[in-house]
Amino acid sequence: MAEGTGPKPRTRAENAANVIDQVRALGLKLNDSSRLIRMKRVLDRGYIAPEDPDFPIALESMRDQQHVGFAFDQMRAHGDHPRFREVVRRLLKDSALPQMDREESPGRDAQLEVYLAALCQSAGMVPVDLEEPDITCHAEGVKFGIAAKRLKSLDQVRKHVKKAADQVSKSGLPGIVVLDLSLAWNRENLPITSGIMSQLYEMTADRVST
Numbered sequence: 281m282a283e284g285t286g287p288k289p290r291t292r293a294e295n296a297a298n299v300i301d302q303v304r305a306l307g308l309k310l311n312d313s314s315r316l317i318r319m320k321r322v323l324d325r326g327y328i329a330p331e332d333p334d335f336p337i338a339l340e341s342m343r344d345q346q347h348v349g350f351a352f353d354q355m356r357a358h359g360d361h362p363r364f365r366e367v368v369r370r371l372l373k374d375s376a377l378p379q380m381d382r383e384e385s386p387g388r389d390a391q392l393e394v395y396l397a398a399l400c401q402s403a404g405m406v407p408v409d410l411e412e413p414d415i416t417c418h419a420e421g422v423k424f425g426i427a428a429k430r431l432k433s434l435d436q437v438r439k440h441v442k443k444a445a446d447q448v449s450k451s452g453l454p455g456i457v458v459l460d461l462s463l464a465w466n467r468e469n470l471p472i473t474s475g476i477m478s479q480l481y482e483m484t485a486d487r488v489s490t
Contacts, residue, residue, distance in 0.1 A: 292342065295349040296320040302352040306365050308372065315376040315387065319345060337376045339471070344388075347395045354398035355408075363410045367394050378462075379469040382432050389430050392460050396428055413447035413455060425455030431464040 290298060296319055303310060310317050319341035322328060328338040348371065358364035367390045374380075374387030381388070397415045400408045405417035405424075413427035427444035431437060441457055448455035463469065 290349070292345060293320070293323040293326075296323050296341065296345050299345060299348050299352060302356075303368060303372065306359060306368055308365070308369055310372065314372055315344070315374055316348070316372065318376045336469075340377055340469075344391070347391060350402075351391075351394040351398040354401040355394065358410070361410070364394075367410050377469060379467065382463070382467065385430065385432065385463075389428075392428050392430050392458075396426060396458060400426075413444070413451045413453075416451075416453065423453055425451045425453035426458055427455065428458045428460070430460040433467075434461070434464045436464070437461075 296316070300310060300316055300320060303316065319337060322334045322337045323341055323345070325334070328335050332338075355364065370386045370390035371394060372387060373390075374385050378385065378388060393410060393414050397408050397410055397417075400406075400415065400417035405419050408415065408417045413425045415426040415428065417424055417426065425448050427447040429440045429444050431440055437459070441459070444457040444459075448457065
């Protein structure tokens with residue numbers, strides 16, 4: 281499989297539209313309440329003021345839509361693979377805000393898998409596949425496995441590292457465990473920048489919308 285190459289830069293709203301088009305091209309349906317549709321609607325509004333009720337979704341869309349858009353750009357050759365379609369189908373789940381899914385988050389769990397696969401594809405660690413333990417890639421002719429875990433609580437670290445290590449072991453491949461601890465560290469998903477830094481959102485939004 282050839283190394284992934286990226287398209288010309290898109291605005292955030294254009295990227296959101298492209299993501300939805302790619303999902304539908306796989307034959308998957310998006311309902312009006314899905315997080316990707318909600319995020320697109322917010323981004324289509326242009327600048328969202330910090331006091332606007334949709335501001336948290338606008339901020340969250342910067343991460344989700346960039347990750348998913350990058351994944352589709354890099355993994356487009358996998359469009360006919362049933363496993364890729366299944367991972368994308370799971371990716372469509374979850375609320376627009378991750379703090380609403382502290383117990384189960386199949387959508388963003390799948391998003392982590394496809395994002396890591398896209399990173400491997402972009403790095404030329406090909407061929408890349410979405411298979412046990414979660415992702416496989418190649419480096420210098422050696423096939424490696426990656427087990428991805430997105431933790432919602434720091435209390436879960438030991439359990440999920442062991443589970444991920446078992447997945448790698450059962451695959452029979454050398455491999456690594458990747459942990460996403462963002463929600464475990466920040467259960468309320470609160471902005472971690474200062475008030476002054478948060479004001480840069482306005483300049484950033486204005487720049488990408490022109």
